[in-house]
Amino acid sequence: MTGAEGCFRERAGTALKDTQLRANFRRAMDGLMDKRAEQFSDVNEWERLRGLGESIRRRALARLPDLLEQLERNCTANGISVHWAETVEQANETVLEILQRRGAKRVVKGKSMVSEEMHLNDYLGRHGITALEADLGEYIVQMAGETPSHLIMPAIHKNRGQIARLFKDNIENYDYTEDPVEMTAVARSQLRREFQDADAGLSGVNFAVAETGTLCLVENEGNGRMVTTVPPVHIAVTGIEKVVEKLEDVPPLLSLLTRSATGQPITTYFNMITSPRKEGERDGPEEVHLILLDNGRSRIHADAETRRTLQCIRCGACMNHCPVYTRVGGHAYGGVYPGPIGKILTPQIEGMRVFGDLPEASSLCNACVEVCPVRIPIAQVLVRLRDEAAGHCPRPTVKESGARKSVMEDLVWTGWKWMHRSPAAYRMMTGLLAKAGNLAPSGAPLLRQWTSARTKPRFAGKTLHQMVREKGLADE
């Protein structure tokens, strides 16, 4: 599945015309950037803490297979059933199996991007099981039949009027209001019933601690705690890369995550789950399941450079600071993960054939690199993926590497190489351009894209090389 119609360029073009969307995003991103900046005003602390965060993630990835085994051992000893899934199909089948064994018909969900990757809700729907989103943003987006447009704030592209209309269309006896406080209260009472009636709760995982077999979840609303405590079954889905080695690794990552994502010192709730309900305990699920999903991550892991992609703790800071994302919003990226992390993750998971253009949706400004709390070299991975897309990797590892190979582009760059490697050829080319370059019409290919928003660049009558020669400066 792609959900991607057309290419990034087309989707971005559509988004750019939506002035309301652009205004929504601009305002939202400005707010998030300011809040984050306040949290990290101490530059020394920021650099040291993100260095620590990077080392924790890289250490976990370095030892990933061993840590996954340790996680499985500890979870199992604690009573959490661990399941492995290479593909989303396997993951969905596992979820279905667990639910069908209990005759479950209604599942209530906490926020999980991995479950989006699985297209779980549709899959369950096809098997007669309802999956209802309980995170307010996801709840809204589900009503609209859309996918989330931001990692942390799924309904960021909607304003209150749009949300009120969705409530009106989807909630019986909705007393029309556009007031966020009142809308929140309505959602609360609707979802309360769902928590009580649900046969199972499904959540993601922010950090899975190998040392203790503990699943950690961050949230502000309380729906995460609800879905992991009230229904008799809790199913947690996660990508295999979310493992951390030790419990002491969690606090630095937690601090980096909440401060980077929403500028909060911590989220309202930090939930650490180590087992199902024990003998004598009064509440909590009877069964807890953990599904470890690969879906291409092991392939990403295999190459030391692409492996850096997996350091991500899903804070969303990269997209908050991205000048492209701010202008086009999350849906333009066409996949589950938007923004800079989406540009490097989606093509590697889904393949270059459909998503090989995403790495090009970047001016390589490095704003994301500057704010990544675990120091993923996003720009470096983008350039690597451009190589893979063009079929120019000496050791290609990415899914459908070379799918975007263009004979035309290959010729252009080969020509460019010859023109720039030989001083004589370069001199000839630049001499020609200096004299005649300005004659090229504005409508010429490539120039046309430029002149849609700018005047034509003017070649100077003399090149710098010529001026230097005339001045008689030393050559060596």
Next chain:
Amino acid sequence: MTDRDYPEKPGAVYFFGTCLVDLFYPRAGMAGMELLQRQGIKMIFPQGQSCCGQPAFNNGHRDEARAVAAAQIKLFPKDIPVVLPSGSCAGMMRRHYPYLFEGYPEEATAKALAERVFELTEFLVHVAGVALEDRGDPIRVTWHGSCHSQREMGIRDEPKTLLRQLAKVELVELQREKECCGFGGTFSVKQPDVSAAMVTDKAADIEQSGAEKIVSGDCGCLMNITGALGKKGSAVLGRHIAEFLLERTDDGR
């Protein structure tokens, strides 16, 4: 603030003009060299130079980039600084040459070269120690630093330090000074709609600042921004910082 060690002022430096300066802003290159020469530094301009290789590198054609980069490296054998009037190209040489040549015969030479690559404004401030005397009329300008000069070379204060040396120049800041102008090399033609949206916003920011000139250290940005300003019929002019500094300290144009 960059966090590198700077050498003592040398007797001579290499100057790498960059291909955009060569073709579109040669006077900026001449101005950069003049500013350095006025500090008593001899200029060496190897005529065999062409391009740092960044365009190919950023477009998934690493081998072609490496071939051209290898040719450039050979031109700067002496252990003296290489100064560039572009943060973007300086960043390519300083940050990406070591990466590009990892495991290749040129690896050691490339890494050594990377250590002595400097962007013009950082060199003027931290090595050449310029003290500029403003001979011009009062003017209001604003500054745009390229993404790579900021984030790959760590240059944020140096250009403004230089502009603030000029007594009659009023420096106003853009509202979104650090935001990318949307050039990104081939990004401007591969993703023209997004790029156009970015440069249009940047041009609007410049116009609201009340500046008469937009000064930048990178010609890619300059071409992009002045192109957008021109398209909307703006009166704001663009200048490479080298040209601007020379104008102000020369005969007050």
Next chain:
Amino acid sequence: MSNARDAILAKLRAGDAAGEGPVSDFSVIYGKSWSREEKIARLESLMVAVNTEFHRTTEADWPALVARLLEKRAIPSLLIGTDNQLIERLQDEEGSPDLTIYDGRYEDRKAEVFEALAALTTTRGAIAETGSLILWPNEAEPRLLSLVPPLHIALLDADRIYDTLWWTLTEENWQDGMPTNVVLISGPSKTADIEQELTFGVHGPKELIVLVIDG
């Protein structure tokens, strides 16, 4: 599925060698430490900033304070766990609310839990750095007490306010025995999902009242 398990692990082991990975330097975390008074003040400041109601009280006075807080809100009953000492202190208090004891399995107590207007719990401690309460729910104080009722009153011992989460869990060796559930609570439930405007009481409590018992 052992097939998937073996396949995934095999792929992970076949890739580029990774060694042991980098060593982590935690020193940036050590430095954060405050005096006892500073910790209480910091906790209050952070909690009040996110709409928590914060009171300092004493061992002798807290039951009366609870009674007053509930009376002010016209809340006649309080959901509570099975800690007898706690129950007695509250029952001894004049004007105290009716107590509903969460003393059976959730399945048998669903109505009481979801209809309760307020609940009271103790806490294991708090964290000054982030303004967070530490709860280790157990048989005596089940998980839903601090989650379902719209008002949560939390008792906190002033001597159990720690500097940072990292210090707390390493000092107390949490890794040697994690309970079923640990939850850090840093305020009432909230969201900014509608136009980034902050609203409270989405799914968790709409109100959190922290009583710091000092002396």
